Structure formats: structure tokens, C-alpha cells
Amino acid sequence: MSATISPLAPKKYPKMPVIEGVRIATAEAGIKYRNRTDLLAMVFDPGTAVAGVFTKSKCPSAPVDYCRQNLSAGKARVLVVNSGTAKAFTGKKGRASTALTGEAAAKAAGCSESEVFLASTGVIGEPLDTNKFSHLLAGLVKDGKPDLWTEAAKAIMTTDTYPKVASQTVKLGDADVTINGIAKGAGMIAPDMATMLSFIATDAPIAAPVLQDLLSRGTAKTFNAVTVDSDTSTSDTLLFFATGKAGSRGAPKISDPKDARLGAFRR
Template sequence: MTQHRKAVSPHVSPLAPRRFVKLPPLEGVRLSAGAAGIRYKGRTDVMVALFARGTKVAGVFTKSKTASAPVEWCKACLDMSSTARALVVNSGNANAFTGKNGWEGVSEVAAAAADIAGCSLEEVYLGSTGVIGEPLPFEKITRVLDKLVRQAKPNRWREAVQAIMTTDTYPKMATAKAKIGGKTVTINGMCKGSGMIMPDMGTMLAYVFTDAKLSARVLQDLLEEGVGPSFNSITVDSDTSTSDTLLLFATGKAGNPAIRSASDRRLRDLRAKLNALLLDLALQVVRDGEGAGKLIRVDVSGAESDEAAKRVALSIANSPLVKTAIAGNDANWGRVVMAVGKAGEKADRDKLRIWFGKQLVAERGDRAPKYDEARATKAVSGLEVDIAVDLRLGRGKARVWTCDLTHGYIDINGSYRS
């Protein structure tokens, strides 16, 4: 068990944000982080968030049939209650495929947290990220919980997210202000994730907090609506995690008028800001994709339906041949043709149009007449690459993001557990 983070990811992704946002305090939330020694040495690996009484929560989770114990725990909590008082997340061990020990781990940690925070068991939310299939040494977490709860402060956002990083090369955070009926509310978000990223929901672990006063039903509606074009539209390696969790907490301290329905017009600003924040976080994950050197945006239009467009877009975004070509600054649009062809959706070779950046590279079943190799190469040589495909069959469209496939991915994943 070596210091994995230091050993394989000494560098920060070239796609990392130039500077990190500072999350403001958010009334009703206190945080802390500490070192439990679960797997890593010399770094923090547990974060705790504590919520004011009455905090509402909504969540979406991995659709994996082998979901982790914390995912099952959170789902069960949401079924029983819609309020949350504590969130405990560890890195270094995913507590996935850990059998009875796994369930014992989540129960023990939740019981300890409920005891210390003075709340009921189902108000404690849990998350774990790291290696799959190794027993979680949960007593290491319970041992530090009391201290972490006592030390929790409203301004410890960055410390908290740093404690849950694994192969991440930078902490992922975002913040926004929105108005509800004239009252300003704050939204803070954090997440982690770098590999095993093709969320069938939300990627790895993402936590969003607001002081808005919203019912659990409204929160859940907003979250399910926002996750589609953000976390559910990114892929690093087509591998869906066992642990994907996205939770949205609302402390209700902002004093906005009560909102009973997600279709309430007064939610327009909050919805826009929340969706932008979810996308911001999701893109931070892709920008930190394992080994990533480039951020690739794939737009598909003209499909028979939005669903068909998304399958074609993901077929392109998950193609190892497309991703390695982009890594090598190779404007190999023939591989985009291949990926469209294999997607299993309706496509007509002779209608298809493909752009790299602003350059039309293919149309009418052939290379575009004005194709220019130098311009096409330039379009795939920067840190951000845009691929657009118009199938010209219908009105369905989708946009997804991925990163390139480089030697870094092989380095990181050939020795993850060692």
C-alpha cells in the first residue's frame, strides 16, 4: 500500500482550471477533514459535513448492478426520510463488493456519526471511493469521527474535497448565487473522479449544497433534470463506477419563499445556475480524466431522437481509436465515421457531415471538397477539441464530453493497486 497519489500522478492535469474557486460559507453547513490512514500515508482521507436541522436531501446513484455498500446505504436513507444531518466520505477504499463486512462498515460508521451528531441513523449519508473488493477498515473512520465533528467549520470546503481525492490531480469545486423570489441563495458543489468514468448517473462522488429552502421533492426533480446534460454526458473510459453518487443538500436557511413544485417559475434562476454548476463540476472531472491531455466535446445533431444522438455521441467519445488519434494530433476523421457506423443507430453514410472545430471534413460519403489537412490537424492539436456530426435524418441532438487516451491512462491503471 504505497502512496498511490504521489507515486503515479505527480503532475496536475494540463486541463486543470487556471485557478480554483473559493467556496463561500453556506448557512447550515459545517465541514472538516482528517487523516484516518485507510490506505494513503501523509494525507487526509475522510471528510465530514454537518447540516442544520431540517436540511432536505435528494440523490441520484449509479445504475451498476454491483453497486457499493455506501450507495445502497444512501438509497435506503432516501427511501426512509428526506432530511440529512451528516455526510461522511472516505477515500482509499470504495467499500464495494465487500459483502457482510461492507454492510457492517456502513452501519458502524453511520451509527457512530449519528451518535456524535445527535441525529437518527437515516439522516447520515455515506460515500466511499478507492479500490474495489478490499474490506473497509471502518474502525479507522469511527476512531477519528468525534474529533472531525468537533472541528467542523463553515469554511473548510477545500480541505473537505481534498480528503476524498484518489487519482484526481486537483480538487473540483464550483459555486453560484441564484435568486428565488427576490431572495439570494448560494449553491456550493464539490466532486471527485478521474477514472472509471462513464456515469450512468453522477460520476463517482459529487455533493452539492444550497441554503435555499426547497422541499425534498423539488430538490429531487431539479437533480434528476440537471444530471442528464451534465454528469450523465461525460465519459473518460466507458467504465461505469460501482460508487457513483450525486447528492444535493438544501439547508433552507436562505429565507426564500417556500417552493412546492419544480415547475414553479420562481425556480428559473436557481435551475439555470444549478445546471451550470453541475456541468462545471462534470467538466472538471473530464478535465482530470486519467492521463487526459485534451478535453474533447462531441456534438451530434440530426439524429432520429435525442437518445439516438446520445448513443452516437458516446460511441465516438468512447472509441479508443478516436481518442488515441486526438492524443496524437491526428485529424483522423475516418475513425469518427467508423464510430458513427458502429453505434447501432440509424445513419446514412451519404448524408453524414463531420466537422473538426470549424472545418467541415466530410460530407456526401466522402472527404469534404475544401478539406485542408493542415487546418484539420490544427483543429485537433489544442487543449480543447470540438467534434461535430450532423446525421441529417431528424431533430435529435446530444452533446457529450470526453478526454483523449494517452500513455498516462495506461501508467495509472496498470499499477493502481500496487
């Protein structure tokens, strides 16, 4: 991470409201650097739906393959992200490390491994010893807090010089729902998604297939519409989580991507 902050850094960061059903924790695991957070756990209440879009590289990282495998179930309980090492081009060692991380995360969250989602960013070609951070996961899950969105964005930075966060409140039916997002990415931005790790969460009660439709359509006009140096990352990961908690405030459950009530949410 460069010591010089980009001139594109915002002068003021948005207030990141709490998303009911999401808890966040970060840690300094010392994966590559000292004295900086490099491990993120995002914990979701039962019933959380998930959608995802990933790199089109023919050589995806082990965490990308892991997420693709789990995405079909459409349910999420925990997200674990490490920065410093990407677990890409690491062969059997990378797959084994990713599997062990998934097992440790599932145990910490008390959920099925199919409800675990993983992402890694950093140097490619270097295996990651899961023992560096797996022992921290139980504490992160236990100690997670709902208001640590900016801290989460900092934990996934590599060459980024500032955290990237955004939030929007929109109407779904007659109820307000919130959408929060974090991202990292500074180089290798092309031809699709931009060496991005991005994680979005909402309290809207939207079914996983609808969430996937919204995400896939939105990605085509956003993440896949930017280029910097014409390289494709092996680790691009965009995940969208919907806890559904706004349903208790009157937000309608959406199970059809053509539902007219998605108008404001879609924009």
C-alpha cells in the same frame, strides 16, 4: 493520486462562500495512504433536505445501498466520506462496515441513522476496518467549520490530481441563494455519472421532492453526458443538500417543482 497535475487544472479556483447551516471537517485517517486527508464529515443543521442520484450498476457499493435506503425520508444531518477504499464487492463485511460507520456518525452528530449519508471511493474488493476512523467522527462533527470547501474536495480525491470545486449565487424570489459543489472523478467515466462522488449544498429553502426533481433532471444533461473509458463505477454518488437558511433573508420556500421562481435556480 498522481504527482503530475493535469493540464486541465484551473489556473485559479473560485472563492467558495459559506453556506449557512453547513459545517465541514477533514482528517488524515491513514485508510490507504499517509500524510493526506482521506476522511470528510459535512454536518448540516436540523431541517436540511436531501436528494440523491446514484450508479446504475447492478453491483452497487454498500454505501450506495445505505444512501438509497435513507433517501426516502428526505432529511440529512451528516455526510461522511472516506477515500482509499470503496467498500464495493466486499459482501457482508462491506455492509457491516457501512452499518457501523452509520451508527458512529449518528452518535457523533446526535441524530437518527436515517439522517446519515455515506460515500466511499478507492480500491474495490478490499474490506475497510471502521475502527480506523470511527473514533475520529465525534471530533470532526464538533470542530467543523463553514469555510473548508476546498479542503473537503481534497479529502475525497483518489486518482484526481487537483480538487474540483464550484460555486454560484442566483436569485430565488428577491433573495440571493448560494450553491456550492465539490466533486471527484478521473477515470471509469461512463456510461453514466463518471465514477463521481459529488456533493452539492445550498441555503435555498427547497423541499426534498423538489430538490430531487431538480437533481434528476440536471444529472441527465451533465453527469450522465460524459464518457472517458466506458466503464461503470459501483460507487457513483451525487447528493444535494438544502439547508433552507436563506428563508430568513426572504427566500421563498419552494414545494412545487413547477414553481416559476425556480427559473434562475434551475439554470
